[in-house]
Amino acid sequence: MTDELPRTDTAANAAGDAHPAAGEPLLRIEGVAKTFGTFRAVDGVSLDIKAGEFFALLGPSGCGKTTLLRMLAGFEAPDEGRILLGGKDIAQALPHQRPINMMFQNYALFPHLSVRDNIAFGLKRAGMARADIATRVAEMVALVKLDGLEKRKPDQLSGGQRQRVALARALARRPQLLLLDEPLAALDKKLRENTQGELMELQRRLGMTFIIVTHDQEEAMTMADRIGVMNAGKLAQVAGPRELYEAPRSRWIAQFVGDVNLFDAESKLRDGHRLVIGTRDAGTLVVAEPRQPVGESRFSVAIRPEKVKLSRRGPASEAGHETAINRLDGVIADICYLGGTTTYKVKLDAGGVVQASVANSARLDVDAYSLNQQIVAWFSPDDCVVLPS
Amino acid sequence: MRKISRLSRFNIASLALGLAFLYLPILILVIYSFNASRLVTVWGGWSLRWYHEFFGDRAMIEASWMSLRVAVASATIATLIGTLAAVALSRGEGFRGRTLFSGMLYAPLVMPEVITGLSLLLLFVALNAERGFWTVTIAHTTLTMCFVAVVVQSRLGSLDRSLEEAAMDLGCAPVRAFLSVTLPLIAPAIVAGWMLAFTLSLDDLVIASFTTGPGSATLPIRIYSEVRLGVKPEINAICTLVIALIAVVIVIASLASKLSSSQGESAAPL
Numbered sequence: 068m069t070d071e072l073p074r075t076d077t078a079a080n081a082a083g084d085a086h087p088a089a090g091e092p093l094l095r096i097e098g099v100a101k102t103f104g105t106f107r108a109v110d111g112v113s114l115d116i117k118a119g120e121f122f123a124l125l126g127p128s129g130c131g132k133t134t135l136l137r138m139l140a141g142f143e144a145p146d147e148g149r150i151l152l153g154g155k156d157i158a159q160a161l162p163h164q165r166p167i168n169m170m171f172q173n174y175a176l177f178p179h180l181s182v183r184d185n186i187a188f189g190l191k192r193a194g195m196a197r198a199d200i201a202t203r204v205a206e207m208v209a210l211v212k213l214d215g216l217e218k219r220k221p222d223q224l225s226g227g228q229r230q231r232v233a234l235a236r237a238l239a240r241r242p243q244l245l246l247l248d249e250p251l252a253a254l255d256k257k258l259r260e261n262t263q264g265e266l267m268e269l270q271r272r273l274g275m276t277f278i279i280v281t282h283d284q285e286e287a288m289t290m291a292d293r294i295g296v297m298n299a300g301k302l303a304q305v306a307g308p309r310e311l312y313e314a315p316r317s318r319w320i321a322q323f324v325g326d327v328n329l330f331d332a333e334s335k336l337r338d339g340h341r342l343v344i345g346t347r348d349a350g351t352l353v354v355a356e357p358r359q360p361v362g363e364s365r366f367s368v369a370i371r372p373e374k375v376k377l378s379r380r381g382p383a384s385e386a387g388h389e390t391a392i393n394r395l396d397g398v399i400a401d402i403c404y405l406g407g408t409t410t411y412k413v414k415l416d417a418g419g420v421v422q423a424s425v426a427n428s429a430r431l432d433v434d435a436y437s438l439n440q441q442i443v444a445w446f447s448p449d450d451c452v453v454l455p456s
Numbered sequence: 457m458r459k460i461s462r463l464s465r466f467n468i469a470s471l472a473l474g475l476a477f478l479y480l481p482i483l484i485l486v487i488y489s490f491n492a493s494r495l496v497t498v499w500g501g502w503s504l505r506w507y508h509e510f511f512g513d514r515a516m517i518e519a520s521w522m523s524l525r526v527a528v529a530s531a532t533i534a535t536l537i538g539t540l541a542a543v544a545l546s547r548g549e550g551f552r553g554r555t556l557f558s559g560m561l562y563a564p565l566v567m568p569e570v571i572t573g574l575s576l577l578l579l580f581v582a583l584n585a586e587r588g589f590w591t592v593t594i595a596h597t598t599l600t601m602c603f604v605a606v607v608v609q610s611r612l613g614s615l616d617r618s619l620e621e622a623a624m625d626l627g628c629a630p631v632r633a634f635l636s637v638t639l640p641l642i643a644p645a646i647v648a649g650w651m652l653a654f655t656l657s658l659d660d661l662v663i664a665s666f667t668t669g670p671g672s673a674t675l676p677i678r679i680y681s682e683v684r685l686g687v688k689p690e691i692n693a694i695c696t697l698v699i700a701l702i703a704v705v706i707v708i709a710s711l712a713s714k715l716s717s718s719q720g721e722s723a724a725p726l
Binding site: 140141142161162163167168169171172173175176177178179188189192193236237240 | 616618619621622623624625626627628629630632637640641
């Protein structure tokens, strides 16, 4: 296997001379918008992507993430805005004029060509010498571990093998930017997890810039350095996986990324570094002062299920913090055993429902809670997030 | 491996009945083409006499040659126009009136041939065109191009649009992408369309009789006028030759379309 591959290759890329100046992002998307009929698929997206970054565009179907990706590849032209690659505006360039390659969701392998010819396709178009093409194809085949399958046609390959051919074909031209449209959606769960690891490995080793589109938040969290969450054509938040999960910027993001308990606030009182918030469904909650001050608008308190603890009697109160702990009394209304964790739904005496996710750390759990059991759900103020509604 | 479903006696009987219904008349025609007797309905032993007679019949040979030339020319033109129409219709998803256009393209499929023939005749008369080889060729192109368009469009419809996008992504200009990816994939359908157009043109009587002129009769017209004066055994021989030609063309066409569909499908891994 080859370990060192040059980052860019001017022989393969006609426009391969676009190098970002030091400190400049590789790709700059400026106020890009695209309208289909009356539907605004992408609505004023601005985004910088650094060279060597693994970036994920995450969002539900129809949020515009695929349209944005297709504009980067050149299959759609933006109605507004600029797309700068290494400082050059490529917004109106045709796909074959961009040093960008794409891996398609359904792989789009050429059925009439063998694995080798599929991988060599882009190299031939770039006018590479015959011997160089053979070397590069062999390199790619080794890179994605397809040795021995070079002569097969795509319909003689398994789903996982096809995915590798598509990846090798897109990487063969050594693009400055590789776009991946739901690259793992067609694979089964186990294979997908392995492939995620391999993609990350590959990206790190090649030092290439990857932009992946996915609707699977776990996939985005696992692989990406940064994630851009899209909703209704707009970028809702751009952040690293941890920040996105622990400090979502809105109620919608909190709900889209992972599970969350949300309580609508009705009143608030300042108490030192904390806010005392009256909620309709969960009584009074104490939360840490949010970084952004909460205005007069409506807001909610969010707490992730795995940060909610359960006990029969409530936590042993630490001196001085007693009042700060959120204690909610209720009964267990639903138990969902998931193997590694169990999710309990607790019906609160105050009216609401809170979900708690508990790790099953022992094989035999004699202390497991049972349905209709009286319980105390509790969590720390620091684990709560205040979100505008 | 044991066959999962076997034909019951009833199935065999109904299959035999159906095939007999379709092919018994043709079989009789083929057998009688080898008849030595001058009388069509009386068996006089095996002979190749009528084939010999046919190859000596100048008028028949000329009509056959005319039919072949018309079939090749009209099938080729129809394939060109029909393929372009199919590509335009399957590509231009955005353009207004696409449904209307594709409906208009397919109307001649169900149009009675008498109407097609008559309207073309009126056109040629209005244009004061001399009727002969070219008028028949144009008329047959009109008839067969929609068949070609249907065959090619169904193939294009089953083709993944992202294949062409992938080609562009890998460095092809749009036209180049079409030529290097789409065209090879629809080629079998184009071949099948050509064969279909060829056979349709070869056996057409109605439109040809409207649009041809004196001295340029096609084979079906010639045969029809001969039969009106009484069936000569020579006709059987000609018909047998035509059947053989068409059978060969149809087998090639179906092989081509089979090849085409098996290439596009994502079959299970070996």
